[in-house]
Amino acid sequence: MEVVLQARIDPLRNVCQRKVLKTNPNGDKTECIFADGNSILVSNFFASFIRAGCELSFPLELAAVGEGAEIYLRNTNLEAGRRRDVFQAKIGYATQLREDKRKNPFISAEVVNGRLGVSAIHIRCEALRDYFYVGNRRRNWDRQPSLYELLRVVHNASLAELRLAFKLRTLELRTARAPTANLRALERAFNILARPNLRACYDALLDDPSSPTLFPCGGFPRPGPAQNHGVSHVAIVQVQKVRRAVIGFEHRQILLAEMLIARLAAVQVKRNEKSA
Numbered sequence: 001m002e003v004v005l006q007a008r009i010d011p012l013r014n015v016c017q018r019k020v021l022k023t024n025p026n027g028d029k030t031e032c033i034f035a036d037g038n039s040i041l042v043s044n045f046f047a048s049f050i051r052a053g054c055e056l057s058f059p060l061e062l063a064a065v066g067e068g069a070e071i072y073l074r075n076t077n078l079e080a081g082r083r084r085d086v087f088q089a090k091i092g093y094a095t096q097l098r099e100d101k102r103k104n105p106f107i108s109a110e111v112v113n114g115r116l117g118v119s120a121i122h123i124r125c126e127a128l129r130d131y132f133y134v135g136n137r138r139r140n141w142d143r144q145p146s147l148y149e150l151l152r153v154v155h156n157a158s159l160a161e162l163r164l165a166f167k168l169r170t171l172e173l174r175t176a177r178a179p180t181a182n183l184r185a186l187e188r189a190f191n192i193l194a195r196p197n198l199r200a201c202y203d204a205l206l207d208d209p210s211s212p213t214l215f216p217c218g219g220f221p222r223p224g225p226a227q228n229h230g231v232s233h234v235a236i237v238q239v240q241k242v243r244r245a246v247i248g249f250e251h252r253q254i255l256l257a258e259m260l261i262a263r264l265a266a267v268q269v270k271r272n273e274k275s276a
Contacts, residue, residue, distance in 0.1 A: 014060040015116060019076075023047050032056065042071070046236065049073055049086045059115045072116050084238035089114065091121060091235045097212050105212045109235065121237055125213035132216050133192060133202050135185040141209050147189035147202060155203075159194060166190040192216070 018034040025031075030047035033039045040058070042050070050056075055074040073086040091109035099105055105125045111118050130141060135150045148155055151165045166186065173182055192198045197214060204211040 015057055016060050017055060017057045020050055020052055020054045020056060022052055023050055046071070046073075046086070046088060051075070057116055070111070070115055070118075072118070086236065087118065087121070087239055088234065088236045089116075089118065089121075091233055094215050097125070097214075107215045109215075121235065123215070123237065126210075127237075128213040128215055129205060129209070132188070133205060133213065135189060146206065147193055150186055150189040151193065153193075157193075162190060162194055 018036065018038065021033050021035045023030050023032050025044070025047075026041065028044060029041040030044050030050075031039050032042050032047065032050060034056075040056075050073060053076050055076055057072040057074070059070065070089040071087075075085055090112040092112040094107050094109040097105045097107060100122075106122050107125075107128070109121050109123065111120060131137065133147070134141065134144050135147060136144060148157070151157075151162065151169060153161055153165045157165070166189075169186055170183065173186065192202050195216075198216055201211070201214045205213065
C-alpha cells in the first residue's frame with residue numbers, strides 16, 4: 001500500500017522545518033545535521049529512519065528530540081520506494097474499537113499537547129496485532145509461533161502456571177545468553193496471556209486473524225475535572241496518510257498509521273480538554 005498524504009503538516013508558529021544533510025552517531029544519540037548548518041540530537045532508534053534529504057518538523061525550543069518529543073519525519077527521497085513518513089509523539093486517551101466506512105476496526109489515540117497540528121493517530125487493528133500480539137515482529141502473522149509456545153504452556157494454563165513458566169523460560173534464555181529480542185518476546189507473551197481480556201482477544205486472533213484487536217494500553221477513561229491525570233505513552237508510527245478534520249473551530253490533522261513501530265515508556269501527563 002503506497003503512502004497517501006492528503007494534507008501536509010501546515011507551517012505552525014514556533015515549529016521548525018529543516019532538511020537533513022547527514023547524521024552522525026553520538027553515543028546513545030544521533031546528531032542530525034541540517035542543510036542550514038544547525039543540528040539536533042535524536043534517539044538512535046528514530047535516527048534509523050532518517051536519510052539525507054528528509055524533512056523534519058519539530059517544536060522550536062527542542063535541542064534534543066528525546067523519547068517524549070513530538071517530531072514528524074517526511075520522506076522526500078524518491079529512490080526510497082515504499083519508505084514511509086514517520087511520526088513520534090506522546091499519546092494519551094485511546095478510544096475503544098471503532099469501525100471506518102469500510103467496516104475496518106481501528107482505535108484512535110489522541111496526541112498529548114500536540115505542537116505540529118496533529119490531534120490524533122488512527123491505528124488499524126492489524127497494526128496493533130502485529131506489534132503487541134506476536135513473538136517475532138519481523139515475521140508475518142501466519143508464520144508466528146504462538147505465545148503459548150513461547151512460554152511452553154498449554155492453552156488452558158492458569159495464571160500461576162504462566163508465572164512459573166515465564167520464570168523458568170527467562171532463566172533458560174539468560175543462561176543461554178539469548179538475544180535481548182527473545183527475552184522481550186517472552187515478556188510480551190506473558191503480559192498478554194496474564195491479562196484475561198487480552199488473552200481472550202489473543203485466543204480470538206488465533207481462530208480468526210481479522211478479529212478486533214484490543215489496544216493493551218488503550219481505552220483509558222478520559223480525565224475529567226475531578227480526575228485530570230492520565231497516562232501517556234510515546235508512540236512511533238509509520239504514516240499511511242494524513243487527513244484534515246475540524247475539531248471545534250480549528251482545522252487539525254489526523255494521522256492514519258500504517259504501522260505501530262514502537263511504544264516506549266509511559267509518563268504521567270495532565271489533561272483537561274474536552275473530547276476531540
